[in-house]
Amino acid sequence: MNARVLGALLRKDLTLYFRNRFFAYITVVGLVVYVALYILLPSTVDESLTLGVYAPTLPDAFIGFLGNNDITIDPQESDEALQQAVADSKYAAGVVLTGEVISGIMRGDETTVTVYFASDAPQEIVDALRTVLRLAFNALSYTLGGDPLRLEFSEQIIGPDMTGQQLALRDRLLPLMAIMVLVMEVMGLGSLIADEVETGTLRALLITPVTVPGLFTGKAIFGLLQAFIQSALLLGLTGGLTTEPLLVLITLLLSALVVVGLAFLIASASRGMMGVMAWSVLVIILMMIPSYGVVFPGVASNWAQILPSYYMLDTLHQVVNFGASWNAVGGNLVILLVVGVALMTAGAMVMERKVR
């Protein structure tokens, strides 16, 4: 198939896509809404935290250290009251500092401190508090006993130290918006193909010099460009391309490849537009599951990693929000490439069977 035929097919698909009011509306309004949402959401985070504390006597050194780290202390009357306040998500964490604990620190004994964390506290807040509390107890130990704190910390924090790196909601949502724009293409391209099969226009194309592989190439290029340009535009308008732009763009392109493969599979499995809609909604919901893990850390468990969208989202989140390098996300990119090629191949094979 030559460039002339490919150009004619792409031009036709672009015309049909934007003459479908539903998809034209979703594409344009969706992009505008996502950008507007990003601009309207707060661009800063409230870095001051309130820590619930039950302590009959609260040492000044402890209060002073936490105050220097923008952590306000809110005393509670009892251990039970503290537990209830944490359970009600009034605080991300609560600390019990009994007289026995203070005495233990003063004597330089190995001491156990009870800390309560709210179950819905974001993982990075929990990590940050652990770090700050450890430092606060160290300061306390020096002040009271003149020795380093003798505590065995069995907990380990894996991953980057998030202290001082809390994300604004809009930055946390940005990779999710980009993935949403990408996966919507599953419905757009799937419908475009299914409509051509249903109305018989595909049959008309195939008695011209257009070949089946050529036809699929045209559709794949259209889908790739459509998904890639939309998501790149969104990230470009919201500042998501300022860190490692090439890495972000390659992630979007590989993600678009996965999406096009899924669209091919859906179009071949569906009978008509309603079938495409039903399958697409199912796929979109599944593909969005890993995003909950970014917006609400801890809620999406490891099994979400079986979904390709996890690797799209994790890569974008790490690169756009934390400036991760090629080395850090290289594994994700390889997985996206392999999954994308596999889905495209499977989708094209099943589609070819259906068309012939």
Add this chain to the structure above:
Amino acid sequence: MTTHSIIAQDLTYAYGGNTAVDHISFEVGEGEIFGYLGPNGAGKSTTVKMLTGQIRPKHGSATLLGMDIVRETNQVQAFIGVAFETANLYGQMSAVENLTLFARLYGVKADVHALLEKVGLEGRAKERVEGYSKGMKQRLMVARALVNHPRILFLDEPTEGLDPVSAEAIRDLIRETRAGGTTVFLTTHDMVEADKLSDRVAFISQGKIAAIDTPHRLKQQYGKRLLRVEVEDGGGRLAAREITLDAADTGETVKRLFEREKVVTVHSEEATLEDIFIQITGRRLAG
């Protein structure tokens, strides 16, 4: 020597265990209008799909313009035009855009406005096709099939369900196309249309070709010519009489009728292609 645009030899196709086309052979001459007649399910569309490269024959071969349709599918497709039975146009595009798209795919420069004028759609050329009537869509389908100036034109039920004016417009276009040297392969179960347009017709029934010839020779061979006479009896009531024209004593019979009865009307009648189809295959064309 006649040049053949289409040569089908022993063509066979089966959907699973059902043989749709069963070892058929025929030739279509250059510039000929060839009527391919049969009821629904007889194997007409399957034959066209094989001849246009949409499906591969399970057995046999077909040569179009000297090229094998299986081995040289793309080359053949550059020289053929196909108008399908059901309108498969891009409804959200205009007539001009539909034709321009196909002209680009074929890599030809087509005067789409002249083509639309030819099928009577020039006035609505820029409207979206989804708003067209069935007749207008059918005419646009024929125009699309002509966009690459095909040397063979396949038309599948081109006037099915159309009003008489639209149907006649399409018939005129088919005659005009043939006059330009294009071979027309006309698939239909409308025997009147086939009779009006075709140089030769083939009857297909249950996947096999039952007869091929000109409509005139088929009628001569299989039909019987009649005189249908209306007479009035003594009480003023009308009665019908039939006289076979090809009998040895026809003259005498007609003479006697005029002498003995009060003749009101006399009509000659010859067999239709449908009569002959039924006679040959034992099946009706319609349905």
